[in-house]
Amino acid sequence: MDFGPYLFLASLEGAVTAAVLALTAAGLSLVFGIMRVVNVAHGEFFMLGAVIAWWVASLAGGHPAVGFVLALVIAPLIVAAIAALADFLVLKRVQYDPERTIVATIGLLYIIQQTVLMTYGPEARPVEAPFNHRIYFPWFGYSTYKFFVIGAAIALLLGLWLVMTRTRLGIVLRATQLDRETALAFAIPVERVYALTFGLGAGLAALGAVLVVPIQQAHYLMGGDPLLLSFIVVIIGGLGSLAGTVVAAVLIGMSDGIISVFFSPTLAKIIATLAVALVLVFRPQGLFGKAAR
Amino acid sequence: MAAVTPLLSTRGLSKSFGGLRAVHAVDFDLPEGQIRALIGPNGAGKTTFVSLLCGRITADEGNVHFAGRDVTALPAHRRIQAGMAYTFQITSVFPRLSLHENIALAARRRLGHDREGVRAAVGHALDMVGLAGRANQLAGDLSYGHQRLVEIAMGLAQAPRLLILDEPTQGLSDSEISEFNALIRSIASETTVLLIEHNMQVVMELAEFITVLNFGEVLAEGEPEAIRRNPAVQEAYLGTAHA
Amino acid sequence: MTPTAKAFLLHGGLVLALVAGHFILPEYHQGNLARIMALAVYAMGYNVLFGYSGLLSLGHAMFFSAGMYGMGLSVQHLGFGAGPAFVCGILAGVVLATAVGVLALRTTGVAFMIVTLMFSQAVFLTILYFTPWTRGDEGFVIQPVDRMLFGIDLSDATYRYFAALVLFAIVMLATSRLIQAPFGRVLIAIRENEERTRMLGYDVYRHKLGAVILSGTISAVSGAAYGLLFGYVGASFASVQYSILPLLWVLLGGAGTIVGPFLGTLFMFYLIDLTSSITTAYMLLAGAALVLLTLFAPEGLAGSFRRRLAPWLP
Structure with a gap:
């Protein structure tokens, strides 16, 4: 294949990665923005989404689309419920202290991951795509499902944006983000808002996972990469900024797709992790954020 | 002048x-x-x-x-x-450390490894603010007024x-x-x-x-x-x- | 009895008990204890930064593995003997800790945690990237012939036990002296109230940097020693898990106490040892322990003991 088509293919793959990443990172960003805590177990909520999707799809039987649609609804809901429960049982009790929350969510990470290992097992299992036509370009064929992933992610992010800007719920969330004390004074039930936010954040990761699981199989260790990439995206996009997160997700997703075509994926990851560390050290407001004060 | x-x-x-x-x-x-x-x-x-x-x-x-x-x-x-020595408007002591250690930290920067010198400076500063008997209490356990005095003693101990x-x-x-x-x-x-x-x-x-x-x-x-x-x-x- | 005397008795007693352990315990547990002592050195290094200076790092595996690979690679590729290789490991730790400290200390709190996590991840990936030299995941063995230190064969179980014990005792003594010294006192002050410490005229940044370097170096000592004593160097020791474990050990044993790191390492080692015979998902226990400790016992074992019974405990 020539260079041009090669780059085109890499861009398509990058766009799929970016779409899933944007959803997952938006969840992490939402939690950080509103609750001011870093959820290290975010990748495990992603993994749970994929595993539950497999479970729902294999129970549903019939046409693959039935199972997939069911999974798309059920998996994020279950994951959100688990996350809200974790918020209620653990995070609330450490009063969302930033450092203790990180330690506690590291604990959650292992609990979720190892529980899945004990129940679901160490195998990687696929979920069949709801449809799998191919579009033929002059150089290669490409699955229509991957275009669907991109479209679905855009639609979901637009939905999230509408919720945040146009609904009462969005106003409540943004008010809590701006100032917890004032929100309390205005009789906003901050505790419930936090549980909801944590659930919503985890649900977004699960949504991303359900979309990706027909392409990439469900496995108990699959949470590591999304966690790392989401960290990168949220930090580069500016901690807590949803728009910055989406821009950074597209940037990182596309470049990840393109870089890993030309470089070894390990080298790409080394560069990415160092970049994140250095951004935090020298530009903590993110590459796109405005300097604070 | x-x-x-x-x-x-x-x-x-x-x-x-x-x-x-x-x-x-x-x-x-x-x-x-x-x-x-x-x-x-x-x-x-x-x-x-x-x-x-x-x-x-x-x-x-x-x-x-x-x-x-x-x-x-x-x-x-x-x-x-x-x-210069500065005492904070809002009391800022080391609440989980003893009074002695609070003041010793202030004195030690200038006296370094001279243990006897530090001990004497701490005793003197606590004496001056009238907290001499409480050297082993935790600063956080004191009343607000006493914590303000600790703060002043920390200022004094820096000479x-x-x-x-x-x-x-x-x-x-x-x-x-x-x-x-x-x-x-x-x-x-x-x-x-x-x-x-x-x-x-x-x-x-x-x-x-x-x-x-x-x-x-x-x-x-x-x-x-x-x-x-x-x-x-x-x-x-x-x-x-x-x- | 003065607090210093009590502390001396406690620490001396622990060392004596460990000496006795060699003559009393079955061989299997001696092997475990040798590992625990070497790893407790790692935990004590972590404790210097987390327990005494109040800086939570999520990337100490990079220092542990710097020591291990600094030692291992110089044996493997430069043909060094155990002694010079051990020094190489320590130097690798000093250099890495200095570089990481200078950069990471520009941040605080959560950002510091993430920066250390990222640097450590970069070190881990670098080890994988240079698989032709490091043998990546698979790792490599340090042959018994390369494990002779001053004519002592460290692959022999008895010598190994006592080598680990000597190292453990030295580091325990060193850290307890450190926190009595003015430098250590300032670290504790920074942990308790950073702004007040600065306004007493202390250079907070330089003290923190010193703490990172000391902590990183002790961790590297542990890594180099572990590689020498047990004859294996592998990438898994650089993974995130090995950054989380010292945090867990120190939290469990009691952050900011001298015996805490050893207690935490001992308990967790045996908990995992017992669990892993039942299930492969033994890290479940580590996760549960982290959550429970954060929720109910943030002071850990030695910390609770100090609060309830023994306020003199260093």
Whole structure:
């Protein structure tokens, strides 16, 4: 294949990665923005989404689309419920202290991951795509499902944006983000808002996972990469900024797709992790954020 | 007096937060050995001004000279090492450490590994504030008034050339205040004192000279009696809610 | 009895008990204890930063593995003997800790945690990237012939036990002296109230940097020693898990105490040892322990003991 088509293919793959990443990172960003805590177990909520999707799809039987649609609804809901429960049982009790929350969510990470290992097992299992036509370009064929992933992610992010800007719920969330004390004074039930936010954040990761699981199989260790990439995206996009997160997700997703075509994926990851560390050290407001004060 | 270089002086010292001019073009001279009070209505920029002096915040413009050198570019800890000591407006001790250790930390920076010297300095400082019997208690277990005294003892244990006290009598009882006044007078022979104070009784009793800040600028300077009679000062105080 | 005397008795007693352990315990547990002592050195290094200076790092595996690979690679590729290789490991730790400290200390709190996590991840990936030299995941063995230190064969179980014990005792003594010294006192002050410490005229940044370097170096000592004593160097020791474990050990044993790191390592090692015979998902236990400790016992074992019974405990 020539260079041009090669780059085109890499861009398509990058766009799929970016779409899933944007959803997952938006969840992490939402939690950080509103609750001011870093959820290290975010990748495990992603993994749970994929595993539950497999479970729902294999129970549903019939046409693959039935199972997939069911999974798309059920998996994020279950994951959100688990996350809200974790918020209620653990995070609330450490009063969302930033450092203790990180330690506690590291604990959650292992609990979720190892529980899945004990129940679901160490195998990687696929979920069949709801449809799998191919579009033929002059150089290669490409699955229509991957275009669907991109479209679905855009639609979901637009939905999230509408919720945040146009609904009462969005106003409540943004008010809590701006100032917890004032929100309390205005009789906003901050505790419930936090549980909801944590659930919503985890649900977004699960949504991303359900979309990706027909392409990439469900496995108990699959949470590591999304966690790392989401960290990168949220930090580069500016901690807590949803728009910055989406821009950074597209940037990182596309470049990840393109870089890993030309470089070894390990080298790409080394560069990415160092970049994140250095951004935090020298530009903590993110590459796109405005300097604070 | 004009021939003597002051211990501390500022020229054109300014600091803004956003659009607000917290401190504007302040020229200030403090001769060695004086007890100076810095007063002014709430929000006059007193705490900002002393924070600029000791380097907790950096100035936008102007400079600070201390003990014969320009310290404007020095970070806070270097200015403290040069002989300033600062006590916080909101009590800031080490709550989970003993009184002895709180004061020892203050003394050890200058005395280093000299254990006996540190012990003596701690004993002396605790004696001066009347907390000698409590050396082994945790600072966090003390009453608020006693914690303020610990804070002052930490200032004393540094044997500073300039002791900056930010509202030291806030939260002290009347009897504690009179002990505080006696304490400051007793150290005045060795140490220059810059006192931010709301309690006018304390100011009038202790201060040899008063600087009045209003809206971040020097409104008046003079001896206590002159300041008391100054109409501009009276208006500044009466014009706002009396503190 | 003065607090110092009590502390001396406690620490001396622990060392004596460990000496006795060699003559009393079955061989299997001796092997475990040798590992625990070497790893407790790692935990004590972590404790210097987390327990005494209040800086929570999520990337200490990079220092542990710097020591291990500094030692291992110089044996493997430079033909160094155990002694010079051990020194190489320590130097690698000093250099890495200095570089990481200078950069990471520009941040605080959560950002510091993430920066250390990222640097450590970069070190882990670098080890994988240079698989031709490091043998990546698979790792490599340090042959018994390369494990002779001053004529002592460290692959022999008895010598190994006592080598680990000597190292453990030295580091325990060193850290307890450190926190009595003015430098250590300032670290504790920074942990308790950073701004107040600065306004007492201490250079907070330099003290923190010193703490990172000391902590990183002790971790590297542990890594180099572990590689020498047990004859294996592998990438898994650089993974995130090995950054989380010292945090867990120190939290469990009691952050900011001298014996805490050893207690935490001992308990967790045996908990995992017992669990892993039942299930492969033994890290479940570590996760549960982290959550429970954060919720109910943030002071850990030695910390609770100090609060309830023994306020003198260092």
